Every structure is written in C-alpha cells, then in structure tokens.
Amino acid sequence: MNEFVEQFLLEARELIEQAAGDLLALEQRPDDPDRVDSVFRAFHTLKGAAGIVEFEAMGRALHAVEGVLTGVRSKESALSTTMIDECLACLDQVTRWLDDMEVTGKVPTEARPAADAIVQRFLGITRPAASGLQVGDWLARLQEASPGHFSEAQTALRYLPHADAFFRGEDPLAFIRELPGLVSIELALSDPATPFDDIDPFTCGMEILALSKADAEAVTRSLADVSDQIEVHAIRPRTASDAALAPLARSILEAQILLLREPRQSGGSGQAASAGQVSINVCRHAGIDPAADQIAAALNSDDIASIIKAIEHALQNQQGDVSAEKSEQPRIPSSATARVLRVETTRIDTLVNLTGELTVVKNALGHLATQAQSGLDTKAVAGTLRRLQMQLDRLVGEVQRAVLRIRVVPMRQMFQRFPRPVREISAGVGKSVTFAVEGEDTEADTAIVEALFEPLLHVLRNSIDHGVEDFGQRIASGKPPTATIVLRAFRELDNVIVEVEDDGRGVDVDRVREVAVTRGLVEADTLERMTDADIVDLIFASGFSTAREVTGLSGRGVGMDAVRTAVERLGGRVSIDSRSSIGTVVRLTLPFTVMIARVMTIEAAGQAFGIPLDAVVETAMIPRDRIVPIGQAMAFAWRGRTVPLVSLAASLGLTSHVSTNAAEARVVITVAGGQLGAIEVERLGERMDVMIKPMDGLLGGMSGVAGTTLLGDGRVLIVLDVQELFN
C-alpha cells in the first residue's frame, strides 16, 4: 500500500466524522458560524487529502461541495436541510470509497460516475426553502397554500373533526377561533367529489388546517378537548423561538448588505434604493415592523452606511436565542478502524517502565543461571528463583493490565455514530424523537466498544419503531409529542453498563405472552408461574420475532435474540426493564476487561475448542501405527523429536467420535514453554479472534483451560492453555 494511503484513510475517516457531526449540529442551529467554518474546513481538508493520494474523482466531488459551502460561509446562501442531506450523502459516498481503498490498497477505479453525480447534484442545488422537513402531505399543502404565513408560524395543525361532531354539539371552528397566535386557516372537504345535492349538512366532513405563532405545547393544550382529532406539528422544533427571522429572510437581508456595498454604478442610485426596498419588504413580511421603519428612515437619508446599519440591526435583533454558551467542539478521536488505535502516551509510558522492570528480572535470571552453572548450591538457587518468579508474576500481571488499558477507549467514538441513523429511522417512521447521550467518556475495551454498535443500533431501531408511540397517541396519553431516547454508559465495579432508555409505551406484556404461547416458546402452565418481568425477558428468546417486528426497518433478520447472543459473546448480558406506558430501559452489562486471543478452532468429542495460534506449529495426519505408548502417555516421532500426544476427548473423559481404528490420527502440533506437544482432534475449524472471559473464582483453577467464549451459533468455545495441558 502506498505509505500515504494508510495515513490518508485514517485522517479521512476522522474528517468525515467531524464534518458529519458539524452538519448534524447545523441542522439544529443553521446560523452557527463556527460550525459552518468547521464543516467547510473539513471538506476543504478532505479535498486536499484526496489530492495527495491522487484520487481525482473524490477531489472533484468535494470541490463541488466546497463551492456550495463557500457560499454558505460568505453568507450568500443559507444552509437548507436539502443541502445538509446532500452533504451527508456525499460523505457516505466518500466513506464507501475509503472502504474500497482499505481492501484494495489503491484508489478506486470506478469512482468517476459517482463523483459526477455528486457534482451534478451540488451544481443544481437550489437555494433553501425556509423550512425543511415535510411530515405528511397536509403540511406540504399548507405550506404551498400560504407560504408567507408558513414562514412566520411555529406550529402547524390538522384538525379532522369526527363526522358526528355537530351532533355532539361541537363547533370545530370555535376551537380554532380560540387558538393562541392564530395566523391562518385552510379549509377543505374530506371528500370533494361528493355532489352538492348529496351533502348532509349535519355531518362534518371537513379538514381544518391552521398555522399558529404559538408553540406546539400551547396549541396542543388549547385543543386538549379534541386531542384525538388533531395532529400538531412544530415547524421550528428546537431552534429559534418567536420573532426570529427565517434563514431565507436572513439570507436575503445579507444579500442586500452585499449589494449596498457594491461600488455604485455610474450615477445610478437604483441598486441602493432597491436594496433598501427589499429589506423593508422582508421585514414587513416577517412582521418586524420597527426594523422596517428604521430601514425606511435610513433610506430617506440616502446614506448607504446607515442603511446597512439598519439592516444589520434587524438581523441581530432577530437572532432568536443567542445563548452565551458555545457549543463544545469535541476533538473526535480516531474511529478505531480495526487495526489502528490512537493511544494516550502515558499508557505507553507505563508499558515502557514495565519493560524496564522486566529487563531487570531477566538480567537477574541470567546471572542466576551463571551462578548455578558454576556450582551454587541448589537450595540457594531455588530461593533466588522463587523470589524472581514472584516478581515476574507481579510484572506479567501489570503488563497485562497495562496492555488492556491501551485497548481501552471512551464510548464517545461509537456513540457519535448514532445521531444520524436515529434521525433517519425516526424520519422513516414519521416519529419525532429527541436523542440524548450520557456518559460518553465512559471507557471500555476497544473491541467491546466496536462490537456494541450493531446491537445498540438494533435496540434503538426497536425502540423507535415499537417503543415510541406516534404523535396522536402520545398527545392522547398526555406525553410530550416528541419522544426522548437516551443512550447512556457508566462504570459499575468491574462492568461497563450501556443503557437505552425511552419514554415510550413499554413492552406489551400481554402480546409477549401471546406470542410466546403461539410460537411454543414456553408451556402454558410455566407461563402462569412467570412474573411480568420474566415474560418481558422472553423478547430475547430465539424464535421470538413477531410478525409485527418484521417491518422493512426491523426485519433485517435480526431479532432481540441476536442482540442477546452478541452481547453474551462479548462476555456480557442484557436485560430489559419495562413499565407500561412510561417507558423501557434496555440494559447491557459488559465486562470492563477482556482478553483477546487469536485461536484456531478444533473439535473433539463434539465440543469446540480453541488453541491459541501462537502455540500452534503445524497440523498433521499421523499414521496410527506410529503412535506408541511411552510410560502413561502416548507419543510419536516427528522430525526427529518425540512428541507427546494428548487426546482431548480422553482427557476430558468424553467419548471420542472418531474410531481409533482409523488409519490416521489428525493432530495439531503445538509448542509451549519450549516443549512440543500434539493434540489429537476430530475436526479442524477456522481461525478467529475471540474474547476470552478470564476464568476466575472456582473455575480459575481448572487445568488446561484459559477461558471460554461464545461462538456465533451459541456454542461454548473452550480456549486451551496449552502449557498446562502438557504438564
């Protein structure tokens, strides 16, 4: 691989994360100049990096994006949701290119079409519409019908009174009349095709759409009596509150300032006058008349500077929430690609120190050996040896711990990957979700952090899809229309706990019970004796996936059972705590330290074992007639050496599945402690990296076993300690 490519991949991925984070932040606050700067710089730097590795297509695509962002940066255009989406999509494509490069080690050859497509999209990008998200067709209709009103409103509402509303004595429009901050109303018939003659004047068949300056909560409260017939949508959900200028309006005003700064054309005063007029118009449209009047006064004075000042004044005053706190810009640490880690130097220093101490012990051993050779008595030798062994024992332990510390990274880098998918999933099912993250500084082994992403994503998907109720239901149960989902991590003794908490409807115990019985997961009488908590836990049972869960979203062939398996394979466990109509907490408990071994898997007596690869010399087929008993054990000659043979089946007291009459024995030749050995096996498996849960407590004393782990198919893999095996 080109030596630059590896570095390029590392840096490019970091830049992508930075840019994505900035873009998502900008979605909440499109006016944040620091973020705009940051995202621009990220794309700009990415473009430069592409140049270094001579990835022409990527450079070209990024150049197009950079061009649009320049306009945003210079305030000539405002950042729209469409732009943000397109930028994110571009980052996705770049990520795909990077993945390709990682595999091939070279610049992708088929990148041009995708790059062209990106360039096209960015050239054709229109200036932003004032508001972004469209939820449902009615909102779009409302916006199209009266866009002027739409841009001043904070809340949109759809009221579909029941057909018998009139009979019940209700006057729907009277409710609307009382709406706080009412801006405008749209009326439509639910069924416009009905001929006039066939209409029943006493059946209500109207759709009432309305826009209000008040916020969604106020609107919802005002219509509490008919909450089951309304749909409320916040137009500017989290950003500016009342009286803030829409991004488009700001953009126009800023353009007028630029126009006013243009050198005057020959004698003509038209451009200044038109700029002033447009600014006044924009302010009147936005309902900020004092600002409009101020600009008009400045216009009369014919003094360009004062006109500019008046417009700037309008812009500043209408900034909405200009909070003093600067949004923190976390330096995003390396998104641990599988093979590369960024590590705090202090942790490396610890290792270096330990190496020093080990060297001291090593030298002492060497000295002792010399002494022994020149006749030092056995007892003295034994004494020193014992002392040195104890030191070594302590040091090895410390080295192990230090190495594990190096592998430990904060959750942040994985947590950071969630806001975007959560946003997409929520949008996909039309639900409004606030996603919060807690405890991102919590540390855990990098392997665990990496491996948790998929299961957590699935839990989140589940939560949004099933846990969170839709708008109407939430309002009907008195909950805030926007659901909250929290992803949190914290340490507890030797464990790392990761939780996904939502304020949704909780797990439907009855439905779980139903499904469990239908799918024969549990006997009916056992079910009787189970507590609600136990029943809820059945969600993790394999075979549980209900038909309702197999939506396009959740149905990627992954059920909650896969989540449990994945977590258990990491040496952890998962549980669920659900309270009906209050919410659900899914809790993953993982061990803080793990050991990773690269093993070769083998099978003997139907049990799967792992042999650490660094102990494996070779595999061979040995003719049975060459295996001879030596003392209590069996052995054979191999390359001029005598190799003791251990049969795992026999040593575990299990029945071998291979007849000893077979002509040849399949063996794995191992080395440990300088000694060769051979292990007879029935089948050879693949090589894998496994996370071994260290054996401690009672099982820690078991000879020959280093630890256990769970395989993907749920079987237990016993990892062997080869040295102990041959003792």
Added chain:
Amino acid sequence: MILANTKHVLIIDDAALVRAYYRQTLEQAGYRVDEALNGLEALEKILLHSFDLLIVDINMPQMDGLTFLRTLRDKEPPLSAIPALVTSTEAGQQDIASARAAGANYYVVKPLKRELLTELVGMLCGVTA
C-alpha cells in the same frame, strides 16, 4: 378582482414554459403577473405598469438579464429601484458576483420549486399576513 394591495410581478424569461409555470404558481398565490420575453420587452413594460418585483432570467437573446438590469438601475427613480430577482442555471461564485454587480437583489438557481418561488416572492414584495 384586483385588490389595492395585490403585488404585481413581471416575469422576464425567453422560455414560454418557464413563464407559464411561474405565472400559474404566482397567480394561485394571489399575485398579478405579467410577462416579457427579453430585456427589451421588459423595458417597455415597466414604463406601462408599476411592478413590485421583476424576476429576470440571465440567459436571454436580444438583451440578456444582466444588461437589462444594469440599464434599469441606471434609470431615474422609481424605476431604477424596482426589486429584481435573478434566476440562472449556474451556481458559481462568479455568476452570483456578476449578478450582484449588475444590481440584482437576490439570486436563485433553476429549477425553482413552487414553494420556494412563492416564499421568495412573498418576502421580496413584502407581503404581509
């Protein structure tokens, strides 16, 4: 019925389809709309009616948008001060800068979505609730 506060927009574009699209969109939103095929025709029309906004396409035969705009801005008030929205297929920095230098109040890239058009026109004309 033309109410006293109906805003009057002039669409200057040589493409019939574009003019029809803008006209339909804006009339539905309650604006009064007129059309011109090029800069020359536009200069004549603005002498006849008082417009609240001009929507000018940059690329037109016989007198392109920017030339028209420069000519306009050079005239006597109130004609010279009519707000002008420039439309173009290009999105380059240079294009935007040139349009501004010619006296454009705002610049958008075609194709223009309906909602954006009505929103923009509303703001530029100062339509109130």
Added chain:
Amino acid sequence: MTVTRVDKGKIELAGTCPSDDAETLFQFLLEDRSAEVDWSRCERAHTAVIQVLLASGCKITGALGGNFLGEYIDAALRRAGGKIRPFPAGL
C-alpha cells in the same frame, strides 16, 4: 332570522348563525345554485354553516375585516375555491 333569502339570487347571513342554519342555507342553495351569499352582517357562524358554503362553491360577499370570519374564514374559503369542483354544468 339569521338566514334569509333576500331576493332572487341573494342569500343573507346575519348575526350569529347556529348549526341549524346549515340546513336552511343548504336548501336555499339547492334551489338556486348560482345564488350569492352576503355575510356582511354576520358576526359568527357555526362550522356546519361554513361547511355548506365551502361545499357549494358559491360566491360570498361582504366579508367584514374585523372579525374571525372576515380575517380568517373568508380567505380560507377563497383559497379553497379553486379546488372545489366548479358549478355543475347545466345548472
């Protein structure tokens, strides 16, 4: 009387029109599809009445600027006007 047929082709809404008026208005409009409705003296109208106006697509005059009807409903009805089917041919 809140709903009156003034003379041929004109219906007047006045005062506060309750839901029952919807039926009366409906009948009047059935009889004369091209009638105009004048609500310059109308202060409030039940939704049922508005619904009939909406469905009929009839011409409405005299909107008062100062009240709910004039400020909001009148505009809404006019905007909806384009989307309601036109007068059936032949009537």
